[in-house]
Amino acid sequence: MKSKSGVARYWRQYKWSNIFAMMKNNRADPDICDEDFSGRLMVITGGTSGIGYYTCREYAAHGARILSINRNREKSEQLCEELRRDFGTDCDYRIADFSRLEDAKKVGRELADMKEGIDVLIHNAGVYLTHKTLIPEGLEMTFVVNYLSSFVMNYIMKDKLKAQKRARVIMVNSEGHRFAAWGLRLDDLNWQKKRYTGLGAYGSAKMAQLLSMLILDKHLRGSFVTINAMHPGAVKTGTGKENGRFYNRFKSAIIDKMSRSPEISAQALYYLGVSNSIEGISGKFFNLTREEIPAPPALDMEAAERLWKESLRMGGLEDGEI
Numbered sequence: 001m002k003s004k005s006g007v008a009r010y011w012r013q014y015k016w017s018n019i020f021a022m023m024k025n026n027r028a029d030p031d032i033c034d035e036d037f038s039g040r041l042m043v044i045t046g047g048t049s050g051i052g053y054y055t056c057r058e059y060a061a062h063g064a065r066i067l068s069i070n071r072n073r074e075k076s077e078q079l080c081e082e083l084r085r086d087f088g089t090d091c092d093y094r095i096a097d098f099s100r101l102e103d104a105k106k107v108g109r110e111l112a113d114m115k116e117g118i119d120v121l122i123h124n125a126g127v128y129l130t131h132k133t134l135i136p137e138g139l140e141m142t143f144v145v146n147y148l149s150s151f152v153m154n155y156i157m158k159d160k161l162k163a164q165k166r167a168r169v170i171m172v173n174s175e176g177h178r179f180a181a182w183g184l185r186l187d188d189l190n191w192q193k194k195r196y197t198g199l200g201a202y203g204s205a206k207m208a209q210l211l212s213m214l215i216l217d218k219h220l221r222g223s224f225v226t227i228n229a230m231h232p233g234a235v236k237t238g239t240g241k242e243n244g245r246f247y248n249r250f251k252s253a254i255i256d257k258m259s260r261s262p263e264i265s266a267q268a269l270y271y272l273g274v275s276n277s278i279e280g281i282s283g284k285f286f287n288l289t290r291e292e293i294p295a296p297p298a299l300d301m302e303a304a305e306r307l308w309k310e311s312l313r314m315g316g317l318e319d320g321e322i
């Protein structure tokens with residue numbers, strides 16, 4: 001249900017010019033970066049399918065070493081074999097299921113303890129679920145996979161990243177954050193009071209990720225680490241495959257026909273991770289490679305601070321100062 005206070009709080013901040021800019025950006029191609037990235041390390045979640053897979057190939061084609069955090073061992077082996085064979089590049093993987101907070105914590109700690117620097121960290125793993133699904137801890141899965149696990153990793157890794165000379169963190173977000181048009185129900189992040197919808201849950205998780213970026217960006221200021229979020233285009237991937245036959249028929253008959261190739265998402269993620277032209281830019285939302293103003297609730301610092309505290313509690317993390 002729409003929160004009345006959310007409507008009252010945000011509706012005056014909506015501007016037609018921002019909506020038109022988004023529509024224009026949705027038709028644009030990404031800017032291309034041809035800079036070399038030989039020997040540099042790109043870490044990505046969900047590199048085994050769709051956007052993540054093409055992004056691994058794009059970075060490997062420019063000489064980068066790849067560390068992919070995936071849930072499936074067989075697909076991970078296959079990914080690394082392909083990258084070594086096609087590009088002669090180093091590829092390694094870790095296994096983590098991001099619907100399990102313990103896995104997100106474990107892999108976050110492993111990455112935080114790594115001696116070598118991470119040049120680019122891409123939070124890409126995500127799901128779209130038409131039916132409410134709970135993880136064993138009782139938390140809603142879309143929220144955990146799309147937001148809370150990346151929050152937990154960033155929180156655990158922030159000091160390691162800050163101690164590095166430079167790093168870029170990129171979160172694969174979505175224009176779908178606009179489904180949470182009137183903001184997050186911070187008293188019901190787990191969908192116990194309001195009726196669950198797939199679009200609502202997806203939009204809220206992506207909105208939460210944008211809000212957490214505001215706080216992380218504040219924390220990272222003064223260091224050589226940037227954090228940005230991006231919409232990867234509406235592209236044809238396996239997203240939604242968990243939703244059964246009816247949804248998947250609808251997707252292949254309608255959505256996929258209107259979708260572009262995930263290669264554009266990979267090109268955009270390479271540009272955002274490597275291009276000199278965005279050096280130092282942080283805390284921004286991009287539609288592919290164009291900077292864009294997100295929906296008004298995504299810029300609400302007060303909501304971001306409340307969400308931050310709630311995320312620490314839900315993630316079972318110590319309430320550190322930030």
Ligand SMILES: NC(=O)c1ccc[n+]([C@@H]2O[C@H](COP(=O)([O-])OP(=O)(O)OC[C@H]3O[C@@H](n4cnc5c(N)ncnc54)[C@H](OP(=O)(O)O)[C@@H]3O)[C@@H](O)[C@H]2O)c1
Nearest residue numbers: 046048049050051097098099125126174234235237238239
């Ligand atoms: N496709 C679009 O048009 C679109 C638009 C906007 C935003 N996005 C965002 O783009 C990102 C990538 O999605 P995609 O379109 O490439 O979909 P996809 O083809 O389904 O890929 C999703 C990736 O996430 C991994 N993943 C899913 N659940 C996981 C879990 N519990 N633990 C670990 N890994 C998990 C998948 O692993 P498996 O290979 O094992 O399945 C896969 O590698 C998502 O964040 C999505 O929200 C996509």
